[in-house]
Structure formats: C-alpha cells, structure tokens
Amino acid sequence: MSKPTIGIALLGLGTVGQGVWKHLADKRSDLETRLGVRLDMRGVAVRNLRRTRSVRLPKQKLTTDSVALIDDPKVDIVIELIGGTTVARKLVLRALRAGKTVITANKALLCDHGPEILAAAQASGGKLLFEGSVGGGIPIIKSLREGLVANRFDLIVGIVNGTSNYILTRMGEDGLDFETALKEARTHGYAEADASLDVDGIDAWHKASILAFLAHGKWAPRARTLVEGIRNVRSADIDFARKFGYTLKHLAVVRRDFKAGWMSVGVYPALVPSDNILAKVSGVNNGITLRGDVVGSTTLAGRGAGGDATASAVLGDLVDAILARTRGGIVDADLHALTRAGKSLRMADEDEIVSPFYLRMTLRDTHGVLAGIYRIFAQHKVSIARVVQYEHPDKGTGTLTLSTYPASERNIAKVVAELSRAKTVLEEPMLLRIFAT
Amino acid sequence: MSKPTIGIALLGLGTVGQGVWKHLADKRSDLETRLGVRLDMRGVAVRNLRRTRSVRLPKQKLTTDSVALIDDPKVDIVIELIGGTTVARKLVLRALRAGKTVITANKALLCDHGPEILAAAQASGGKLLFEGSVGGGIPIIKSLREGLVANRFDLIVGIVNGTSNYILTRMGEDGLDFETALKEARTHGYAEADASLDVDGIDAWHKASILAFLAHGKWAPRARTLVEGIRNVRSADIDFARKFGYTLKHLAVVRRDFKAGWMSVGVYPALVPSDNILAKVSGVNNGITLRGDVVGSTTLAGRGAGGDATASAVLGDLVDAILARTRGGIVDADLHALTRAGKSLRMADEDEIVSPFYLRMTLRDTHGVLAGIYRIFAQHKVSIARVVQYEHPDKGTGTLTLSTYPASERNIAKVVAELSRAKTVLEEPMLLRIFAT
Numbered sequence: 001m002s003k004p005t006i007g008i009a010l011l012g013l014g015t016v017g018q019g020v021w022k023h024l025a026d027k028r029s030d031l032e033t034r035l036g037v038r039l040d041m042r043g044v045a046v047r048n049l050r051r052t053r054s055v056r057l058p059k060q061k062l063t064t065d066s067v068a069l070i071d072d073p074k075v076d077i078v079i080e081l082i083g084g085t086t087v088a089r090k091l092v093l094r095a096l097r098a099g100k101t102v103i104t105a106n107k108a109l110l111c112d113h114g115p116e117i118l119a120a121a122q123a124s125g126g127k128l129l130f131e132g133s134v135g136g137g138i139p140i141i142k143s144l145r146e147g148l149v150a151n152r153f154d155l156i157v158g159i160v161n162g163t164s165n166y167i168l169t170r171m172g173e174d175g176l177d178f179e180t181a182l183k184e185a186r187t188h189g190y191a192e193a194d195a196s197l198d199v200d201g202i203d204a205w206h207k208a209s210i211l212a213f214l215a216h217g218k219w220a221p222r223a224r225t226l227v228e229g230i231r232n233v234r235s236a237d238i239d240f241a242r243k244f245g246y247t248l249k250h251l252a253v254v255r256r257d258f259k260a261g262w263m264s265v266g267v268y269p270a271l272v273p274s275d276n277i278l279a280k281v282s283g284v285n286n287g288i289t290l291r292g293d294v295v296g297s298t299t300l301a302g303r304g305a306g307g308d309a310t311a312s313a314v315l316g317d318l319v320d321a322i323l324a325r326t327r328g329g330i331v332d333a334d335l336h337a338l339t340r341a342g343k344s345l346r347m348a349d350e351d352e353i354v355s356p357f358y359l360r361m362t363l364r365d366t367h368g369v370l371a372g373i374y375r376i377f378a379q380h381k382v383s384i385a386r387v388v389q390y391e392h393p394d395k396g397t398g399t400l401t402l403s404t405y406p407a408s409e410r411n412i413a414k415v416v417a418e419l420s421r422a423k424t425v426l427e428e429p430m431l432l433r434i435f436a437t
Numbered sequence: 438m439s440k441p442t443i444g445i446a447l448l449g450l451g452t453v454g455q456g457v458w459k460h461l462a463d464k465r466s467d468l469e470t471r472l473g474v475r476l477d478m479r480g481v482a483v484r485n486l487r488r489t490r491s492v493r494l495p496k497q498k499l500t501t502d503s504v505a506l507i508d509d510p511k512v513d514i515v516i517e518l519i520g521g522t523t524v525a526r527k528l529v530l531r532a533l534r535a536g537k538t539v540i541t542a543n544k545a546l547l548c549d550h551g552p553e554i555l556a557a558a559q560a561s562g563g564k565l566l567f568e569g570s571v572g573g574g575i576p577i578i579k580s581l582r583e584g585l586v587a588n589r590f591d592l593i594v595g596i597v598n599g600t601s602n603y604i605l606t607r608m609g610e611d612g613l614d615f616e617t618a619l620k621e622a623r624t625h626g627y628a629e630a631d632a633s634l635d636v637d638g639i640d641a642w643h644k645a646s647i648l649a650f651l652a653h654g655k656w657a658p659r660a661r662t663l664v665e666g667i668r669n670v671r672s673a674d675i676d677f678a679r680k681f682g683y684t685l686k687h688l689a690v691v692r693r694d695f696k697a698g699w700m701s702v703g704v705y706p707a708l709v710p711s712d713n714i715l716a717k718v719s720g721v722n723n724g725i726t727l728r729g730d731v732v733g734s735t736t737l738a739g740r741g742a743g744g745d746a747t748a749s750a751v752l753g754d755l756v757d758a759i760l761a762r763t764r765g766g767i768v769d770a771d772l773h774a775l776t777r778a779g780k781s782l783r784m785a786d787e788d789e790i791v792s793p794f795y796l797r798m799t800l801r802d803t804h805g806v807l808a809g810i811y812r813i814f815a816q817h818k819v820s821i822a823r824v825v826q827y828e829h830p831d832k833g834t835g836t837l838t839l840s841t842y843p844a845s846e847r848n849i850a851k852v853v854a855e856l857s858r859a860k861t862v863l864e865e866p867m868l869l870r871i872f873a874t
Contacts, residue, residue, distance in 0.1 A: 137732030139584025147576025150752030295574035302735030315587030
C-alpha cells in the first residue's frame, strides 16, 4: 500500500511561520515515519517575496497568491499564520468551505469571527485546529477539549500574555519601572514597537475569550468583559503585594456559576497569593489553571510566546489534522454541542462578580481626610479589611493603601467613582483585584 | 439514524472505580449528547459482592465473573481498575485480544508487562489508553503523545508520587519528622497501611518508566534505574535545602542524550532550586516538566492521586475511546513506531549520569578527621563545592554537611562506599542529588 500524500500550505512567514517551516523541515522524516504519510509542502504565501528571512526555503515555494495556493487541489491542510482579521478571515473561510483542514494561531480572528468560522468548520465536517492561539506551546486547548473533557470548569485563571508577565516580573524582581521594563522587553524582542495589544490587555482578552468559549460554549461580548492592562501598575503596588504575601500578575479569569447560570470573563492585574503556583510563572512564561468538578485544579505552564513555542503547538495540530484526514478523525466534534450548550448561558452582571480589592490613592493631607474616605466605602457597603499604610511622600499629601473584604464590582465601581470626585483625592485611585480561589 | 450504543465494563470498584462510576452516572447524559452515542453500563466486576461502598449501583450490575463480563459481546470498552499484575494482566490481554478497547490506570501492570500488552493492543488495532496511570488527573500522557508530539524531550522531571510529596511538604513546612508525617498521611487516606510502594519510590519508578517509554520507546530495566525513596530524609536535610535556596522533593527524572544515544531513568529525593516551578508543587499534588526541543519547558501540575483525579483521567480516555470506535480513531497509532525507535537506544552508564550532590555524615570528632574525609573525595575526582556546616550535636561526634560540584554516579558511589568503610564515619552517609536543569 502506498503512503497517502498530505499537501500543506503555509500562509505567512513571520516569526511563527518561520518556526513552523524550520521545525517541519527538521522533523519531516520523523513525522512521515510516525504517521505513515508523505508530506508535500505545496507552498508558502507571503506579502513580500524579497524580504530577508532567517529560514532558507526554495524560491519556487514562495508565492504572493494565497488564494491560488489555497485552491490548489493538492493542498489538504492550510496553516494560517498571517495574523489580522480581514485577509485572514477570507482565506480561512475559503479554505474551510473547500473542505480543507485549517490550523491557525490567530486569536484575534477567532475572537472577532468565532461563530462564523466555527460554523464554516462545522459545515465542512469540523476541520479547525487552533492550539497555537492560547498559551504558546502549552497544550491547553487539547487539555480542555480532550484530556479534561469529563469536567465542568467553574474557574479558569491564567497568565496568558508573556509580554505583560515579563514586564511585571522585571518590575517585581529587579525594581524596574514600567517604562524601563517595557523598553527592555522590546530590546529582547518580547514586545512589538506598538505594545498596546499586550500591555493594555487586548491580547489577553482574546485568549480569555477563546478559553471561555471552549469551556462554556459562549463568546463573551467585549462590552461585558472587564479588560485592564498593566500601564498603571507602580512599584508601590508591587511592593505592597510582596509585603503581604502576594505577587502581582496580569490575569485572565473566567468564572462560571452553574447554579445561577452565568459566566464572567475578565483580564486585569491582580494580587495573587505567593503560594499559588501561578505566582511562580515568571518572565515570558504563561500558566493557566483549570478547576474542574472531577479533576480539581490542574495547572499548565510553559513558554507562552515566541516562534518556537507556538510552532510546537501548530505542529501538534498538524499531527492531529493528518491523523484525522488519514484515519477518520476526532477534530472538533464537540464544538457544535458546545455552542448549543452555551445558548442558555448569560454573562454575570456587576453584582455577581465579587472579590477583595486593593486600592492605592493620593490624598490631600488635611484634618479629617481619612474619615471622609472611609465614609465613602461604608456608604457603598464595601468593608475595609486592612489599612495598610498611610505615608507622606510629599508635604501636604498622603498615600493611602488599603484592602477590602470581598465586594461586588458594582459597589467598588461606585466607591472609585466617588473617590475620583472627592476633592481630597488628588489622582485617579489605583484599583487592583485580589485573586481568591 | 439511531445512535450507536457503546457497552462498557468496569473491572474493580475501589476508590478509583467508585469515582468513575459516580462521575459517569452524573455526566452520562452530557456525554451521550456530546458524543452522539448511547452508553450502556454492562456491569462491574468485583471480588466481594457484599462489601459496603460509597456509591449506589443496581445489584444486578455487580458480578464476580470478570471473564464473562469481558466476553459479553455487547461490551466494547473495558475499564481495568483492579490493580495488581496477575489477574489484571490476564483480563487486559483477554479483552485486547477480543478487539475491545482497554482503559487502565494500572502503572505496575504497564511497567511489568508493557511490551506484551502493547503488542496485544497493536495486534488488535491499537486500543489501549492509560492516562490515569501517571499524574492522576493531569493530562500528561495526552500532552506527551499528542499535544507535544513534534518535540524530542531531553528532560522529563516530575513529582509523581502524591504520598511522598505530602510527607515531604509536611516535614518541610511544619517541621514534622518522617514517621509523624507518614502517620498523618495514613489518617488522611493519602497512604496505604503498607506505604512502601509510595515511600520507597516503587510507584514513582513505575510512572517514570511509563513516561520514559512514551518519550523514547524503551522500557527501562529496573536494574538500570536508580530507585530511592524518602525514608532516610531527615529534618536536617530539609533545613539545609531551605537555607541554601532549595526545596527537597522526591523526583522522577528521565534524561536523554540524543548525540550519545542513551537515556537514564531515576527516582530519588533531590534538592530542587526554590524558584523552579516544581518547588511550588506541594501536598498531594503532582507536577511534571517536559523539556522539548521545540516547545521549551512545559509543566503540568495538579492533583496526582485520589479517586476523583484519576477518574477524570479515565473518563477523558473513555471519551477518546468512544470517539475512536465511532468515528475511526487515533488511539495509540504511534506506539509501534515508538517501540521501533527505542530499539537503538541504550541506558546511560554510571559515568554518564552527572549531577551535583549533597552529603550529610556523622563523624567521630578526632584530630584530622576532616582532612581524611576530603582526601576520599579528591581520590575519586569529586570536588567539594561548599562545606556547609560542621556541627557537634553530641560530645565526640560531628555532623558534616557538604555539596559537591557535578560528579558522575560512578565516582560519587565510590566516595560513599569508601566513606561507609571509614572508621571516622559513624553512620551510613546520606546522599542526595541536587537537581540541575
């Protein structure tokens, strides 16, 4: 019996694309033996044929015509690594509608056009894989969809943006301020020139949204998701965290209340108890904890970004895709049922999302100022757990740091709004969530 | 189209078996919807029909006749949870030879009879799943076989025995001695009356052996594996560890040198740098780090033992098994190729396994005693990195604690043998490995 040939097209040859090409070239004969197939690299679509790249590949493999490459009848599997949501969307839909298997690491695409793309995948028999979209090389999506499939998850919490985690690690361990740490991240290639997707929490939100969908079958609307980045974090916050046994991390948090029928999705900097395993996930690493009703808490951690880590995830998907095509497959059989299950789910409202909080604010140091501040908390039923410090960095001003007992997002928002209006409060107060399982 | 019916037989109704039954009953309709099948629980084989159990199940489902249950033509999937290697081996082979899919969490069985069982699975089309055998609910086997399939792993290191980890955690964090911590583990149900499988490293060895096979295609012979438990660990060792930035953990370590063509497998207590994520894996949890050439280091951690954690793994396998039977499957397609690849691999010899060491010894406190001790190290080319302390707990004796630079297992064994013979050394020296990536 002759081996079946699997035709592969690669769209995009950026960092991840180059990593995929390199490792695929290295491991090709390994994979061919293991899978019992012949791999035929049909071509690589790029925007610029002449750009210098770190991988060598035959010139005739390069093309600028993505559509023709996708339409090549010998192409079975399309790996989309161009990013963006316009061209990528068209190409992915085109490939799926032609019955090809699509592998993508494009979290923005899934997040913005998830229902449309999944419907197309469903219609063509279920051929969409996207392990590389969340957690870099960590097999989080496979674990969620397959390994832990018997579980219902009431909590998914993770560090999903390597750039932010690198910056917070450098600020915490080495005392850098935000701007210096960001500059350093750029020097090491961990942050783009425009780092806002990373440090403003957008990238983390995309990933949280994908995890929430995979666990609960519902795409969280952006408007109902709390999205905060790390731009406003100061050394004072990190010092506070450490002093009281916390580590400051940028978290993605997906909660579900099975009884009340809601889910909540948020990404924000938070104080994580230092004995939590996520507190040990440092540098550009990612770490995600899934809490299931059968398995308890399971954490996966590893390199969350970079061409090689994501390439590993893409190659894992490629192996699944090939096995699915040659032996009849398991690929996303569950997504349809999942989407149906998600229909009855609603987003939590602000009364239902509850946690302890940390606040730091700069006050005009006048007589009775603290009494006035505390009254604002009391009026909105937020109880102060601990007034941590009241310092006087400059004459006439004081910095107040405190933590609260668990309070709802609605009530704390009222407190912050009123504090912002108070004449004795000199800057916008800094609000951080304290992560509690 | 009517839904296919999948017949399931459960062998054994101990802690894990009861967990599987309970969660399967809870999630049955969920799984049936998701998988598009009807699940038919054909029966549960037990030794004693009258024993009281925490789960309720219809009396007519219980049987003592495992063979008849396996032979039932309506049984498609056999879940083996009886443990042991004699009866379990016969039943597993019988089921595989009849073309049924077998799910097992029996690490001793795989370890002792792996080649025979895998050959039977291979002959019948590859129908063996065993996620529950390592790491409890952590999807480590799926991650290794599927998610990270594009990687070659030069290092697999993990905490794979929850009982030992619980004992070491209690000793380290709360100052208990070994016996007290063990007693407490028994009280909580974390250790059997006979805890030797756990505390002497046998259970960890079984798991290391399975991981080594899955990564490298070779079953490590017991005689070529270093197996040490935690019985001889003293508070002094844990204190030393902490003082110098280490946490004492019982590790399973699988290394591979791709150039030299060897692998090494060892389980032993070791000093782990406290900033390593494994140092944060405490209590009955397990944690395993896989270092792959593409993905870098990925760590999975979670509840390593207990009926529910393992039940989660078994149910994950069950879903894979059902999908494989109904849609044509992916199950262990790789094991045959893997076994072939392992044929050219040899076990490392004692010159090739190298690490820094920690030694604690009790000395007769006489003139020149240290000079004599140091000479023994020098003779065998082991360099002392740091003499940590030389204390005098009793008159006339001294306790010497030191660490070495990286040395081979062969050389350190010579040092220890000679120390044991030396008249100035009063007890068998305590040797611990210092884990270095």
